[in-house]
Amino acid sequence: MSNDVADRVKKIVVEHLGVEESKVVNSASFIDDLGADSLDTVELVMAFEEEFGCEIPDDAAEKIVTVQNAVDFISENV
């Protein structure tokens, strides 16, 4: 399950930020490592919400700064 979530999260990140798949490791920070700006992170959260059919509240969204954070939140809440 969590592998599946991780794969889907990474696919969204690759598509949205236009970065190489190899760079999208679990520990990668969207902003510091993958070149996202703050608006990109908002859009990523929107994309996760759609992909996984869930709602990510603002206070949780703020804590999603790395690929792993996203995978964890989605695995725990979906």
Add this chain to the structure above:
Amino acid sequence: MFDLSGKTALVTGASGGIGHAIAAALHAQGATVGLSGTRVEALEKVAADLGGERVFVLPANLSETDAPADLIKRSEEAMGQVDILVNNAGLTRDNLAMRLKDEDWDMVLAVNLTASFRLAKACMRGMMKRRWGRIIGITSVVGTTGNAGQTNYAASKAGLIGMSKSLAQEIASRGITVNCVAPGFIQTAMTDVLADEQKAKLLSTIPCDRLGSPEDIAASVAYLASNEAAYVTGQTLHVNGGMAMI
């Protein structure tokens, strides 16, 4: 030029003189238009005036906290999406500052400024996804020049300009422009209440030597809403017959 076929627009305050003209102009350019306001009958009349096709009546009382989010939701249900938001709803509660009641300050800020922000916020998600959007605030010349007796109104209109510039910087890269149109003195119910003497004095300050018409404002909105205005953002277009050249 300025073709809006296939676009959807939500106009608040659509039963007023300027709002009616804005809705008519966007509709004439091909847009589907949602008409919002508090007076359902008056909105129905505007809808009938537009011919009833590509028109939706969406009543809302924007002084209520949840009304903006609810209005965007109903607009999206009715029209599929909101491509163009025209924050036109506004009211005045004029008085000298020394006599101005707190509730009159709060009411004007709530409707003219706070509701505009909430509406913009609620429709931004869809606009960001589609990489296209237009948010247009109808401000006022007094938001820039100030006006005795209108501390609350002028503050709300100046606030709309500052908010629009900030929002414009946040979302320009996503194909969404945020601009304002600042009418001067326009012939509407709001200016009909002025005494003749006041009007004469007013005209002496307007190089074009007439009050503006709602259509003068509507044409500017239609331009800013169009694809042709894609490179214009964070701006305030002053439409005031030259009474203030800013």
